[in-house]
Amino acid sequence: MSLFDLFSGDRRTPDAAPARPLPADPVGERIPVIELVDVAKTYRMGTQEVHAVRNVSLRIDAGEFVAIIGPSGSGKSTLMNVIGCLDVLSSGEYRLAGEDVGVMDEVELAHVRNRRIGFVFQQFHLLPSLSAWRNVELPLVYAGVGREQRRRRAVEALTRVGLGDRIDHKPGELSGGQQQRVAVARALVGDPALLLADEPTGNLDSTATEDALLLFDELHRQGRTIVLITHETEVAERAQRVVRVRDGVVQPDERPVGAPV
Amino acid sequence: MRWVETLRTGLDAIVSHRLRSGLTMLGILIGIAAVILTVGLGLGSQQQVGAQISSLGSNLLIVSPGSSTSGGVRGGFGSASTLTAADAAALASPVAAPDIGAVAPVKSSSLSVTAGSSNWTTAVVGTSADWATVRSRTLAAGRFLSAADVADQAAVAVLGSETATELFGTTDVVGRTVTVNGVDLEVVGVLAPAGSDSSSNLDDQVLAPLPTVANRIVGGTNKESVSTIYLQAASAGQLSAAYQEAQALLLSLHHVTDSGAADWTIASQQSLLSTVTSVSRTLTVLLTGIAALSLLVGGIGVMNIMLVSVSERTREIGLRKALGAPPSAIRRQFLVEATILGLAGGLLGAALGIGGARVLPRLLSTDIVVSPLAVGGSIAIAVLIGVVFGVYPATRAARLAPIDALRSE
Structure with missing residues (x-):
């Protein structure tokens, strides 16, 4: 590898990768946002093979608000990593918004994460040295959006989560609830197909939790597809649909009473 | 990105x-x-x-006493005073060495110089009238040593500007008298300042005719020996010819056949510089x-x-x-x-x-x-x-x- 290559970008640009649309849906339905078919993920711990998830088939359509719930060690984190394109499958197929993610390499996966998925993490994962809007613009930086537009869209996203007056605050100057809202704004700024929240209320007090959940409700009403991973039943109950994971296997669907079908 | x-x-x-x-x-x-x-x-x-090296003078060759061999032990560079006033006189001959323009033998000793109640220890240099030309020095006042001074063993001296200041508190000293080893010398000139080179202060020395220094001031058994002979080629183009002539003359004067056994060294500014x-x-x-x-x-x-x-x-x-x-x-x-x-x-x-x-x-x-x-x-x-x-x-x-x-x- 020459010095020039070290500095230059990847030779294969993700934009040039051919899109892999599904063959026309036989039933004529919309393309699902998430389609997992018989997915398994196996880790190797020393000489032992650990089946973190196996035989998982899951379909989530656009506009759904799905909670994935399970106790710790159930494999829900692995499922979240798989859905979030942060980890590769051991077997099975995964199509995200019609693209076959299972065959993608690291660079293509980065591109997919950037364009298709908005992450909200339990620990917020904001960069402490950057102001709120600089944190929010990060996905757009990697998408190659110009600075003017990045700032405009970041401020828009912050306004949408009710922090329009805090754009220049650093994370350290914001409360936990506000930090999580910055993180939600960051997840929204790229207008992704999927909002993937991993224990988003795990580090929040009850008031901030309620706040955050109201925000998710609001986003759901606006038509966002949301997948929320949690171990708290009360949080899961806010979703339209609950997927239970136990011992690496997805249990049959159940819908909270009174939730719209 | x-x-x-x-x-x-x-x-x-x-x-x-x-x-x-x-x-x-x-x-x-x-x-x-x-x-x-x-x-x-x-x-x-x-x-x-x-x-500094070019300030020594132009078209300069420096003849230094080389190592002497005694009893099989070869002494270090400059360990013997093998050069004499006679060597200098021979090198000055326009017949034997036509490419050598001027010759200044130097016999230098560190001595105490007194003027009235003040005294100052400095280099007392015996040399010829050509010294000022060879070393590219000019005078601030008075005149330099003349050929007649040298021939007559005249009791005259030219002072460096710092020496004059140390002894008299002024450089306006032409006509006054300094005493070295009991010999009174009349000051006939003062050198213009030239600074220092790597080994000595060029403005702190007393110049007197070589025979005066050798016979009347220093004395001893080695009256004929000199410490260095400065030669100036007649022109820049004649420098290497001057070098050859000096080498040949010294070989015959010192009865040496093999130039490898020479008890002197001739250096040019170029060789010093390199x-x-x-x-x-x-x-x-x-x-x-x-x-x-x-x-x-x-x-x-x-x-x-x-x-x-x-x-x-x-x-x-x-x-x-x-x-x-x-x-x-x-x-x-x-x-x-x-x-x-x-x-x-x-x-x-x-x-x-x-x-x-x-x-x-x-x-x-x-x-x-x-x-x-x-x-x-x-x-x-x-x-x-x-x-x-x-x-x-x-x-x-x-x-x-x-x-x-x-x-x-």
Whole structure:
């Protein structure tokens, strides 16, 4: 590898990768946002093979608000990593918004994460040295959006989560609830197909939790597809649909009473 | 990700870790300043010595007594006074040595000189009337020694300007008398100041006719011997011919057949210059080597800090990857950070070096010549160090798996 290559970008640009649309849906339905078919993920711990998830088939359509719930060690984190394109499958197929993610390499996966998925993490994962809007613009930086537009869209996203007056605050100057809202704004700024929240209320007090959940409700009403991973039943109950994971296997669907079908 | 963004991200990271970045730069900064100063010192001393050697006079040949061999033991250079006033007289002959224009034998002794109640120990030099021409010296007052003074063993003297000041408190001393070893000498002239060369103060000496010094002042059994003979070629083009004639004459006068056994040495300004240049070049190479080592240490410091930075910012890297940064963008970010550290260290080091080159000559007696090549070259080296020592940490950062990176605390 020459010095020039070290500095230059990847030779294969993700934009040039051919899109892999599904063959026309036989039933004529919309393309699902998430389609997992018989997915398994196996880790190797020393000489032992650990089946973190196996035989998982899951379909989530656009506009759904799905909670994935399970106790710790159930494999829900692995499922979240798989859905979030942060980890590769051991077997099975995964199509995200019609693209076959299972065959993608690291660079293509980065591109997919950037364009298709908005992450909200339990620990917020904001960069402490950057102001709120600089944190929010990060996905757009990697998408190659110009600075003017990045700032405009970041401020828009912050306004949408009710922090329009805090754009220049650093994370350290914001409360936990506000930090999580910055993180939600960051997840929204790229207008992704999927909002993937991993224990988003795990580090929040009850008031901030309620706040955050109201925000998710609001986003759901606006038509966002949301997948929320949690171990708290009360949080899961806010979703339209609950997927239970136990011992690496997805249990049959159940819908909270009174939730719209 | 655009270049501007990469650059901004790198700068952000450096600015948000000011102390650490500053300390990292310090290593490179010192290395670069040291390179610029040592190269400058080497160049400066070469120029200085070059100027001194040409100040000796023009078209000059210097005949020094060589080693003497006694009882099988070969003494060191200059260990014997094998040159005599007769040698000087022979070399001055226009028939035997037509290419030699002027000859100034020198017999120098350190003696106490008194004038009234003050006394001063200085070099008392016996020489010929040609000395002023050969050594390119001019007079501030009075006249130089004349051929008649030399022939008559006249009791006259020409003083260096500092000697005059030490003895009389003024340089307006023509016509006054100094006493050396009980011999009263009338001051007939004062030399114009010329500064110092590497071995002596050119403005602190007493010049008198060679026979006066040899016979009346110093005396002893070795009256005929002289310490050095300065020769001036009639013109620049005749320098090598003058050298040949001097060598041939001395061979016959000293009854030596093999020039390898000669008990004298003839040096030209050129040969002196090349000796001094090669010595100072060796010194410069040595010092630059040490400076380069300190740059290497600085580079390792950059790598160390970048590795610390990568492991400290594992979560940031994980987050950036989760948000869509491809490995190449992460690698570039850290590489740019290391390069900025190198460049900033190089620029600050160059500034320090140039500043030092202004200030240090006032404390030391040598000149420091800042060469643009050394400045440009060392800044380039600093950048290169940043790149080279940044590659490994940057590659490590790029290889981190996003899930592991996000999970780390």
